[in-house]
Amino acid sequence: MRPLRAVGSSPAQMSLEGLLTRIAKGDQAAYVALYDRTSPVVYGLIRRVLRDPAQSEEVAQEVLLEVWRTATRFDAERGSANAWIMTMAHRRAVDRVRSEQAARDRDDKVGVRDASVGFDEVAEEVQARLEHQQVRRALDQLTDLQREAVQLAYYGGRTYREVAELLDTPLGTVKTRLRDGLIRLRDTLGVRS
Amino acid sequence: MSDNIHLLAGAYALDALTIDERALYERHLSVCEACRLEVAEYAETAAELGVAAAANAPAGLRARVLTEIERTRQVSATPGGPASLSRRVQRVLTPVAAGLVALVIGLSGAVAVLWQDNQRLEATVAEERGLAELVAAGHSVTMTGQIDVPATFVYDPDRDEGVLVATGLSAPAEGMTYQLWVIRDGQPVDAGVFGSDGRLATATASESLHEAEQVAVTMEPAGGVDQPTGEILLSGDL
Structure with missing residues (x-):
């Protein structure tokens, strides 16, 4: 690529x-x-x-x-x-x-974003508009948690703390999923630095 | 909670760290080759996610950008090259330890909170002695001036090393940088440029402190200047 x-x-x-x-x-x-x-x-x-x-x-x-x-x-x-x-x-x-x-x-x-709305919007928009078949397929290879976490962080601009809240998942798990999600994406996409 | 700083590479590459955490992690990166390589790989992968979001840019943008570049000066490549600069910074300021200085001096509540949250980071810090030793040497000068932010210059005359730590220093204006000066015989000598993320800024003096009377900070055009042109924003007597 x-x-x-x-x-x-x-x-x-x-x-x-x-x-x-x-x-x-x-x-x-x-x-x-x-x-x-x-x-x-x-x-x-x-x-x-x-x-x-x-x-x-x-x-x-x-x-x-x-x-x-x-x-x-x-x-x-x-x-x-x-x-x-x-x-x-x-x-x-x-x-x-x-x-x-x-x-x-x-x-x-009040300042609290409606978590569920935010998440659905981002997820739908991303799924609907990803032009790159290869990336979409690579995202499909992730576990649900990996995919949701990576998308919320990258396309949604959320911190991993927010991601943890939105997905009701412990912070440590989110950190790990972001990392192993990227590793799996990297391996699927065959990207090397 | 399994909480190892090396695990933050993914969150960092996805820009999923807060500004404080990012600053701390970048200091870790400056001493952890493994994490640097890992982040570089993830950045390639993240970029592919970005490419997948391609969309047509607004028509007017092209003309505006191309007009702008005509009058936008390019920065010079970092004096001495990026590698030597980072080595210089590395020499004294073992990165996460910058956070330690902030803790030791009690400057940054935000950093302290982050650290409570990341107990394991402290273990990393404990391994990174350089700055801790600097702090232990016990010389610190409060920097004051036009800008009202907590700023301290920590130094060790014996090792001829010093680091400025400032919290809440706003990011320099577009196209500008902060520059550190060592004043000797009344003459300012360039001691390096630095930025600020608006929260925690650290700058290692790249100039010898031998027989220096003062350290000072000015704001200068990006890349720095040979002699200060801006007003003294912060200064402290050694």
């Missing part, structure tokens, strides 16, 4: 890693190529987590600019360009969700 290594020097044929190397030197054409390849996944992931389109667009813009700004810091030895970019996108989306939540909690002392 990793992009093919660059064979020519045309940006369209280059790997994301190759593009980042050029972008780090200020190559705007390389950035345009990278934008076109990654903006759908960056925006899509942020949208999945944040749900609000306007906010998602704002956060996606921040992340895509951050890729330009910090391309110099990308280190291919530590992981793929795809993981570098998606990690950045996910973290920004999650941080935004949490700060929005904190603000809502301050405004509204």
